[in-house]
Amino acid sequence: MLDVDIEDLSKYFGSFCAVDRMTFGVKHGEVFGLLGPNGAGKSTLIRMLTTLVVPTSGHARVNGFDVAREADGVRKSIGVIPQAMTSDLDLTAIENMTIFAKLYGLSPQRRKAAIHELLQAVDLLDWGDKPVKTFSGGMRRRLEIARGLVHEPRIFILDEPTTGLDPVSRVAVWEMLDRLRRERDLTVMLSTHYMDEADKLCDRIAIVDHGKLVALDSPLKLKTSIPGTNSVEVSFSSLPADWQRTLAALPEVASVKVDEGVFRLSTNNGPRTVVALLDAVHAAGISIASLSVQSTTLDDVFVHYTGRQLRDAAHRANPAESRFIIRR
Amino acid sequence: MHRLLAIIERDLRRFKANPALVVMSMAMPLLQLIILGYAFGGQIRHLEIGVVDQDGHVPAAKLSAMLRAVAANARTYDTVPYMDEGQALADLRNGRINGVVTIPPNFSRDLLAGKSPTVALIEDNTDQFSSSALAGSMSALLGAYNGNGVPPRMTANVSLSIVEVYPYVPYIQYLLPGTIVLAIFVSAMMGGGIMYIDDKARGLHEGYLVTPVTKLELIMGFNLAGTIKAFISGSVLVTIGSVIAGIPDPFSIARLAHMLALVVLTALALISMMFLIMVRIDDPVVPRAIFGVLNTLLYFPSGAVYPTSAFPEWMRVLSFVDPFTYAVHAFKSLVLKNTGFAAIGTDILFLGLFTVLAMAAATLLFKRTL
Numbered sequence: 001m002l003d004v005d006i007e008d009l010s011k012y013f014g015s016f017c018a019v020d021r022m023t024f025g026v027k028h029g030e031v032f033g034l035l036g037p038n039g040a041g042k043s044t045l046i047r048m049l050t051t052l053v054v055p056t057s058g059h060a061r062v063n064g065f066d067v068a069r070e071a072d073g074v075r076k077s078i079g080v081i082p083q084a085m086t087s088d089l090d091l092t093a094i095e096n097m098t099i100f101a102k103l104y105g106l107s108p109q110r111r112k113a114a115i116h117e118l119l120q121a122v123d124l125l126d127w128g129d130k131p132v133k134t135f136s137g138g139m140r141r142r143l144e145i146a147r148g149l150v151h152e153p154r155i156f157i158l159d160e161p162t163t164g165l166d167p168v169s170r171v172a173v174w175e176m177l178d179r180l181r182r183e184r185d186l187t188v189m190l191s192t193h194y195m196d197e198a199d200k201l202c203d204r205i206a207i208v209d210h211g212k213l214v215a216l217d218s219p220l221k222l223k224t225s226i227p228g229t230n231s232v233e234v235s236f237s238s239l240p241a242d243w244q245r246t247l248a249a250l251p252e253v254a255s256v257k258v259d260e261g262v263f264r265l266s267t268n269n270g271p272r273t274v275v276a277l278l279d280a281v282h283a284a285g286i287s288i289a290s291l292s293v294q295s296t297t298l299d300d301v302f303v304h305y306t307g308r309q310l311r312d313a314a315h316r317a318n319p320a321e322s323r324f325i326i327r328r
Numbered sequence: 329m330h331r332l333l334a335i336i337e338r339d340l341r342r343f344k345a346n347p348a349l350v351v352m353s354m355a356m357p358l359l360q361l362i363i364l365g366y367a368f369g370g371q372i373r374h375l376e377i378g379v380v381d382q383d384g385h386v387p388a389a390k391l392s393a394m395l396r397a398v399a400a401n402a403r404t405y406d407t408v409p410y411m412d413e414g415q416a417l418a419d420l421r422n423g424r425i426n427g428v429v430t431i432p433p434n435f436s437r438d439l440l441a442g443k444s445p446t447v448a449l450i451e452d453n454t455d456q457f458s459s460s461a462l463a464g465s466m467s468a469l470l471g472a473y474n475g476n477g478v479p480p481r482m483t484a485n486v487s488l489s490i491v492e493v494y495p496y497v498p499y500i501q502y503l504l505p506g507t508i509v510l511a512i513f514v515s516a517m518m519g520g521g522i523m524y525i526d527d528k529a530r531g532l533h534e535g536y537l538v539t540p541v542t543k544l545e546l547i548m549g550f551n552l553a554g555t556i557k558a559f560i561s562g563s564v565l566v567t568i569g570s571v572i573a574g575i576p577d578p579f580s581i582a583r584l585a586h587m588l589a590l591v592v593l594t595a596l597a598l599i600s601m602m603f604l605i606m607v608r609i610d611d612p613v614v615p616r617a618i619f620g621v622l623n624t625l626l627y628f629p630s631g632a633v634y635p636t637s638a639f640p641e642w643m644r645v646l647s648f649v650d651p652f653t654y655a656v657h658a659f660k661s662l663v664l665k666n667t668g669f670a671a672i673g674t675d676i677l678f679l680g681l682f683t684v685l686a687m688a689a690a691t692l693l694f695k696r697t698l
Contacts, residue, residue: 050538052698072540080538084531103539 001064003028003155003187004049009058011044011211018044020211021058026189026204028154031181033202034191035298041211042191043083046159049189050080063154076104079148083159085140089133093124093143096132097150104151111150118146121183122176138169142176149180156181158190162197170194174201195298207302214305223296226304227254228266231296232273235262235289236281246284250276257303264303266296352617360624363643367628370638372461375405376425378416385436391447391486394473395429404465420452420493422671423661427451427462435486444485453492454664456502458635463490495576497664504573505659506632508565508587509652512595513626515561520554520602521615529612534698543696551599551687558595559588566591575663586669587662590676594655597679600686601651607693626652631660654678 004026011019019041026032034042047053049062051071059066065073087096094115101111119125122142132140141161148156161177162170178201181188192198198205199219207215207222215222240246244263248256252269267273270293281288302308343349379395381388392409399407408425410416416428430448438445449466453459470488527533536546566587570578577583605622606615629636629643630652636644647653658675661667669676 047698052534052537054697075538075540078538080535082531082534082538084534086531086535088532100535100539103536103541105540 001028002026002061003063004032004189005059005061006045006049007059009045009048009060010056011041011048011053012056017211019048019055022208022211022213023058024206024213024216026187028187029181029185030203031177031188031190031201033198033205034189034208035193035195035198035205035302036191036208037193040193040208042193042208043159044211045208046157046189046191049074050078050157051075076151077154079151079153079156081141081144081148081156081158081161083163085137085144087132087140087143087147090131092129092131093119093135094128096143097147100147101150106151114150114152115146118149121180122146136169138165138172141165141169141173145173145176145180149184149186152184153186155187155189158188160191160193162192162194170197177201195302199298205298207298207305209302209306215301219298222298222301226266226296226301228252228268228300229296230267230270230273231294231300232265232267232270232277233262233290233292233294234265234277237287237289240284240286243284246280247277250280257307259303259308262290264300266300266304270294346611346613346617348611348614348617352621356620356624359621363624363628366640366643368634370634370640371404372458372635372638373403374637375427375458375462377405377407377462378410378419378425378428379407380410380413380416380428380430382413382433383431383435387436387439388431391431391435391473394469398465398469402465404461417450420450421665422667423452423657423665424671425452426455426458429466439486444487446487446489448489448491450491450493452494452665454494454497454502454660455635456497456499458637459492463488466490494665498574500573501575501664502660503633504565504569504575505663506627506630506652506656507569508562508591508659508663509594509598509630509632509655510623510627511565511569512558512562512591512655513598513623513652515558516554516595516598516602517615517619517622519557520550520599521606521619522612524550524554524603524606525609525612525615528610537696537698543694544691546696547603547687547691547694551596551603554599554602555592555595558599559591562591562595563588570663580666582668583662583666587659590655590658590662590672593676593679593683594651594658597651597655597683597686600683600690604686604690604693607690608695626650629653630656632656651679651682654682 002025006025007023009019009022010017022045034045036042044053048055049060049067051067051074055068061067062074063077065077067074088099091099097115097118098111101114106114115128116125119128122145124139124143124146127135127139132143135143145161158177162173165173174197177188180186190201202219204216204218205222206213215225217225236243244256244258247253247263247265250265250273252267252273254266254268257264265273274291274293377395377399379392381392395407399405405426410428413428413430416425419425420428428450430450432445432448435445435447447470449463451459451462466488470486474486566584567578605618609615625646629639629647630650631647632652636647636653639647654675658672658679661671665671
């Protein structure tokens with residue numbers, strides 16, 4: 001049985017389609033990532049899976065429970081970290097966790113043991129009696145991870161868990177999630193718009209754009225599924241006639257895409273292509289304005305499947321994701 | 329200059345983007361003008377006066393007829409005939425009527441014998457505005473009665489003896505019941521309104537909604553927590569407020585028990601009302617914007633600061649549906665008259681029904697999804 005099983009799942013807000021007939025499954029024990037820009041429909045999908053939003057059509061089962069008809073079974077099976085920081089600032093870490101342990105009906109003995117164990121796991125044991133308002137963003141996120149696991153869920157769902165955190169805190173959260181998943185035999189499903197996060201953490205990634213599932217595989221397979229092993233990004237002082245065709249004819253170049261004056265060359269041999277590129281530029285009598293060479297990234301994968309870069313994808317307001325939320 | 333204009337533009341754009349704020353900021357002063365303008369100093373009307381005619385002869389009947397005629401025209405009071413003075417006084421103490429006019433057994437005989445009989449006005453003096461209006465009206469009526477003479481062509485000389493049922497009630501004591509209800513309302517507004525919507529906007533409720541907590545548990549949890557907080561505020565006013573206002577014997581166990589029970593019921597009613605108002609609101613500006621409006625709409629028409637009998641008809645309708653009115657009336661009975669629950673049955677019934685209806689409507693409207 002799949003831990004998360006989605007079939008033809010859609011969500012409309014009026015005439016706006018936030019999630020468009022998505023179908024995929026998440027196996028037990030894997031870390032599954034939803035990668036896409038803001039407004040792609042990731043949060044709406046997660047909110048449907050966590051029973052916060054009712055699907056318009058299609059089916060989704062979480063731990064075997066239908067999200068629309070067996071919401072209580074779903075809620076007992078999952079631990080959820082919403083996108084907004086939802087800890088109560090005026091309460092201490094232990095008080096926050098106790099409230100949630102009670103909401104899940106843990107006995108006092110189990111509650112006490114679970115809170116102690118989890119605070120230790122997220123390295124906040126010494127901060128248990130301190131009000132959450134004295135915590136940094138990273139500490140609060142770690143506390144929320146601990147809080148989400150207090151009832152020992154089978155499936156852990158995180159909506160953009162590291163958004164707003166500094167790089168050091170992000171890495172700390174990654175390491176913590178990886179350790180907790182192994183120790184607790186968790187299935188983890190997370191959404192992110194950080195390519196490095198998806199690449200580092202996830203066993204499989206679903207690339208989502210405009211509410212549609214555009215690609216799904218392991219990070220490695222996604223990267224090898226597109227032409228070329230290197231990516232050359234280059235812009236020029238001026239553009240001679242038929243320049244894109246000239247670039248496409250350079251050695252080892254598999255494809256050329258252009259976006260706002262920046263050419264992206266997928267190549268099987270970055271250094272060889274760059275040497276030939278320099279010769280071509282010299283021969284054309286123009287100069288290079290910027291140049292970068294890198295291994296294929298998930299951003300290249302995103303460009304390949306959607307025609308635009310993930311980091312530049314325009315934010316499109318999604319009614320479900322643009323509700324009035326004060327970020328803390 | 330551009331920077332200054334930019335700051336002004338930004339503030340005005342935010343103001344424009346918040347229709348609730350725009351409406352409330354314009355409606356609030358107008359509302360205050362109308363409500364406060366009519367809440368103070370109007371002519372008191374429709375006080376209930378029990379008339380006990382223990383004489384039954386023509387001069388007494390003429391006095392009763394004059395009482396009814398004035399009631400029909402000036403409408404300061406309405407008359408309620410009683411056969412039994414004891415029953416009339418019991419109803420006076422229970423707040424069903426505002427005063428009792430007793431025409432004594434030998435009224436006609438004394439009058440015809442040229443003596444100066446006395447008519448007694450026993451009045452509920454816990455509301456000084458009403459009791460003064462009543463005494464003034466009665467004195468004027470007896471003046472007219474004496475001037476008109478009685479058959480057969482004799483000059484009457486009837487005097488009025490005013491008896492106040494309760495010790496003198498200073499205005500601070502008169503204000504205390506309304507202040508207790510106001511304290512409960514402010515707590516309900518802070519906890520059930522402002523903090524509730526702030527938590528919702530910050531996403532705290534999203535954290536609850538993904539747990540197995542049921543809709544009913546959520547609603548009851550929010551409401552009972554609000555009631556407990558409002559109870560604490562109300563209790564402080566009931567105890568410390570009573571001492572400050574100089575209420576006689578403020579810690580009488582029976583009165584305190586009655587008042588604390590009423591604090592619970594009032595808190596439940598006001599929290600339920602607040603939850604109903606806020607159940608579909610997401611914007612944190614809204615509860616702040618409507619705070620003042622609700623305060624004006626609920627507090628002043630309730631009779632907390634001036635008797636409802638002086639209000640124009642439209643405002644009496646407002647006060648009829650206002651839960652404050654019943655809570656204030658009930659606290660007045662307990663604080664100023666120490667009546668117990670018997671005299672406030674209607675108030676308890678209204679507040680109870682109001683709570684049930686508001687809670688039921690809020691439950692129907694509450695969404696367990698985003």
